[in-house]
Amino acid sequence: METINISLPALSLVFLLLALPVILSRAYNLGVIKPLLSSVARMSVQLLLIGVFLKYLFFWNNAVLNLAWLVIMILVAVFSAIRGSAMKPGKIFLPVFASFALTTLSILFYLNFFVIRINDVFDARYLIVLGGMLLGNSLRGNIVGIDTFYRSIRKDTKKYLYVLSLGATQSEAARPYIQESVRLALKPTLASMATIGIVALPGMMTGVILGGATPEVAIKYQLMIMIAIVVSTLFSVLLTILMTSHICFTKFGTLRGDVFIN
Amino acid sequence: MIEYKQISLNFGFKTIFKNFSLGIRRGEKVVIRGTSGLGKSSLFALALGFILPQSGHVLFDRLPLNEDSVWDIRRKVAFVDQDVSIGNYKIADWFALVSGFEANRSLDFSNKTIKELLDFFELSPDTLEKGASDLSGGERQRAALLVSVLLKRDVFFLDEATSALDKNLKRKVATFFTGRADWTVLSISHDPVWLDSPSVRVFDLEATEWKQ
Numbered sequence: 001m002e003t004i005n006i007s008l009p010a011l012s013l014v015f016l017l018l019a020l021p022v023i024l025s026r027a028y029n030l031g032v033i034k035p036l037l038s039s040v041a042r043m044s045v046q047l048l049l050i051g052v053f054l055k056y057l058f059f060w061n062n063a064v065l066n067l068a069w070l071v072i073m074i075l076v077a078v079f080s081a082i083r084g085s086a087m088k089p090g091k092i093f094l095p096v097f098a099s100f101a102l103t104t105l106s107i108l109f110y111l112n113f114f115v116i117r118i119n120d121v122f123d124a125r126y127l128i129v130l131g132g133m134l135l136g137n138s139l140r141g142n143i144v145g146i147d148t149f150y151r152s153i154r155k156d157t158k159k160y161l162y163v164l165s166l167g168a169t170q171s172e173a174a175r176p177y178i179q180e181s182v183r184l185a186l187k188p189t190l191a192s193m194a195t196i197g198i199v200a201l202p203g204m205m206t207g208v209i210l211g212g213a214t215p216e217v218a219i220k221y222q223l224m225i226m227i228a229i230v231v232s233t234l235f236s237v238l239l240t241i242l243m244t245s246h247i248c249f250t251k252f253g254t255l256r257g258d259v260f261i262n
Numbered sequence: 263m264i265e266y267k268q269i270s271l272n273f274g275f276k277t278i279f280k281n282f283s284l285g286i287r288r289g290e291k292v293v294i295r296g297t298s299g300l301g302k303s304s305l306f307a308l309a310l311g312f313i314l315p316q317s318g319h320v321l322f323d324r325l326p327l328n329e330d331s332v333w334d335i336r337r338k339v340a341f342v343d344q345d346v347s348i349g350n351y352k353i354a355d356w357f358a359l360v361s362g363f364e365a366n367r368s369l370d371f372s373n374k375t376i377k378e379l380l381d382f383f384e385l386s387p388d389t390l391e392k393g394a395s396d397l398s399g400g401e402r403q404r405a406a407l408l409v410s411v412l413l414k415r416d417v418f419f420l421d422e423a424t425s426a427l428d429k430n431l432k433r434k435v436a437t438f439f440t441g442r443a444d445w446t447v448l449s450i451s452h453d454p455v456w457l458d459s460p461s462v463r464v465f466d467l468e469a470t471e472w473k474q
Contacts, residue, residue: 156347156349165310165336167360169365250329252311252329252332
């Protein structure tokens with residue numbers, strides 16, 4: 001069973017749908033025309049380019065190229081995560097990259113090797129598509145987690161220092177903040193896990209079903225990807241906090257001022 | 263036992279200390295006075311390694327405070343911070359957190375000991391079940407003083423630790439901390455009760471000299 005292709009003239013009918021919000025925005029003076037159209041334009045260009053790019057990537061299906069593209073995806077995720085925090089990119093880039101790369105690669109290879117059992121673990125269709133889903137879905141959790149950790153210690157400086165004076169080691173003093181960060185980071189994923197399938201058919205399932213697979217297969221893939229997302233979010237938040245701690249704290253256990261913006 | 267040697271400290275463009283020196287001997291009871299903004303609290307922060315001076319250094323038991331020694335020094339000093347920063351912890355949970363630190367495992371945080379100290383500081387037993395933010399300023403201060411005693415340390419840094427107590431309690435607490443010969447006590451306070459004990463010395467940070 002093949003997915004029915006959408007012809008180009010048919011696709012233009014999708015864009016015609018946009019006339020609706022434009023008319024509504026005019027009528028009610030919502031002021032969303034400009035941001036809407038510019039976002040749609042950006043998305044279209046990006047998807048067009050990535051479509052062409054993926055077409056060749058899938059066509060060549062070269063292990064080195066696939067891996068290189070995955071690394072670029074990780075780099076972009078790292079920059080988004082750092083940009084979402086109050087930290088200076090130059091200072092924490094390496095530890096965040098190491099943490100994201102280690103998490104994503106190890107979980108991907110685990111899935112490809114042991115769960116899906118494909119012969120070529122570097123196969124673009126699995127490596128890049130699953131990698132993208134993992135990175136994309138754990139990214140928000142990561143941003144929340146890393147940002148919460150440093151922001152709350154900074155906000156709570158007095159309490160944090162007081163705890164150090166009470167005899168805590170640096171990791172003992174940081175522990176409540178790690179707990180809070182991980183809890184917040186996992187919250188959206190856990191919430192969506194609890195309602196999945198009832199409220200929303202997630203993107204992975206939609207894709208697999210449209211791709212011609214049966215709902216059973218789609219559900220197995222969905223289970224796999226959701227568990228992988230939770231695990232990779234938890235793992236990468238923890239790893240990122242541990243790895244950036246060496247840079248963001250002084251040997252005296254205090255936060256360094258110069259790793260933060262402003 | 264605590265020596266500040268030619269400390270210079272700036273926050274941005276603001277000079278807090280310039281070539282500041284001060285020595286405190288073991289067993290001394292010192293009250294530090296001076297208007298706000300002079301850096302009274304910074305003296306404590308410097309000796310606990312929370313801030314580092316631009317120049318000069320701090321000696322503790324003749325050893326320089328550095329990234330290795332600071333962890334031991336922090337475990338020798340019982341610090342009561344001005345705002346009693348406990349956050350929203352329930353008091354019993356706060357005590358449990360503190361007693362759970364590796365360095366404090368061998369300390370006596372038993373119900374009996376805590377009960378005795380609650381009595382001494384005139385706190386009711388149900389204080390333990392309350393959240394820190396539900397306590398009054400004075401109750402929070404006493405809870406922090408109680409913890410400082412539980413830590414069984416013999417150096418005390420008390421930053422405005424009696425400011426929210428009533429007059430009788432102020433006297434009781436000041437007498438308690440100044441009465442032990444082996445305790446070294448540094449108290450930042452404007453409360454005159456601290457001056458009652460004849461053994462107390464007073465350091466005026468504004469004039470940077472001993473007044474009593």
